[in-house]
Amino acid sequence: MSANSRLTIAAHALAWIGLYQRQGHEVATSEQIAASANTNPVVIRRLLGELRRAGLVESRRGVGAGWSLARELESMTLLDVYEAVEPGPLFAMHRTTPDQGCVVGHGIQPAMQAIYEGIENTLRHELSLVTLENVLQDVLATPH
Amino acid sequence: MSANSRLTIAAHALAWIGLYQRQGHEVATSEQIAASANTNPVVIRRLLGELRRAGLVESRRGVGAGWSLARELESMTLLDVYEAVEPGPLFAMHRTTPDQGCVVGHGIQPAMQAIYEGIENTLRHELSLVTLENVLQDVLATPH
DNA sequence: GGTTGTCGCAACAGTAATTGTTACGACGGG
DNA sequence: CCCGTCGTAACAATTACTGTTGCGACAACC
Secondary structure (H helix, E strand, O other): OEOEOHHHHHHHHHHHHHHHHHOOOOOEOHHHHHHHHOOOHHHHHHHHHHHHHOOOEEEEOOOOOEEEEOOOHHHOEHHHHHHHHOOOOOEOOOOOOOOOOOHHHHHHHHHHHHHHHHHHHHHHHHHHOOEHHHHHHHHHHOOO | OEOEOHHHHHHHHHHHHHHHHHOOOOOEOHHHHHHHHOOOHHHHHHHHHHHHHOOOEEEEOOOOOEEEEOOOHHHOEHHHHHHHHOOOOOEOOOOOOOOOOOHHHHHHHHHHHHHHHHHHHHHHHHHHOOEHHHHHHHHHHOOO
16 A cells, blocks of 8 residues: 555644644744654645645744644544545555456446445544544653 | 555456356466456466465466465455555655654654554454455346 | 745656566476 | 466556745735
8 A cells, every 4th residue: 555644744743733832832834843744844834735725724924924723633533634635545446447248347346345435434433533632642642 | 545456456356266266167367367357467467476475366387277266255355365465554654754852753653653553453354354255246246 | 115934836856656568487288 | 399377577657645946925024
């Protein structure tokens, strides 16, 4: 599976902004978050842009600009983040249409679609059980 | 997510071999399976080679060669196939190590690892509930 | 009104995985 | 010996993600 880190980085950014705001700051910059995640600020801005479209964060422009949470961490789940940053389904069908004249080629896609749908629903439910507040608390509980 | 079709194609191949054997044939060739899946025989041979390493199929060489099931479809689950053809984890960590001097950068990977581990276990359990016999029956039940 | 710091976004290169294709040796039954 | 099929290497094509540069837009501050 194409292991991608989008969900991980997005959760990192949200936890970072949340903690920073609790320390009394108004907004966090993409450069600060990028330094913590050890990546490029544009990568962070791209991801946070998707989270903004999903209503999870807000951004200000101009001097002293940056990012802030649009909701409390308690009300955001990993499912919200997953849906914001992961476009496609978990498993794909054939890239080309199977032979419809063959019994298996004809029936395999509906059969697998139904199975995958059930699995994805379970995955989404699992993700919906974890809030970003849970993530931040786990982060803070890590021994140093 | 890099949507890949390896699990789908592998399930297709297994269902095809299983049905073909029930029709009285000894072995199926990669060319026949590739025609049903509308892909290249080498793609099928590569995937079936991984399934053979996992003990799900066997192959014969020489004239009249081909592939046959090593076990009954009832005893194979999608988890067996998934583990045989999907190498990596579902979600990846950062590509570069986060800033260990930052509280979030230090704690985020253990936190997310634990969460992902739970989710992957659930996914594996779901996959283990579906046998290849279930898949074949679903395929045969598709209206034409 | 100019300066400055930050976002917004386009464009492109680098990396990696998957898929498709060709080629050819290995094998084994006839 | 011949022939069909697997086994496998090699390479191109496609796609997705990541990293990077560049520059315009915006808004606070002087």
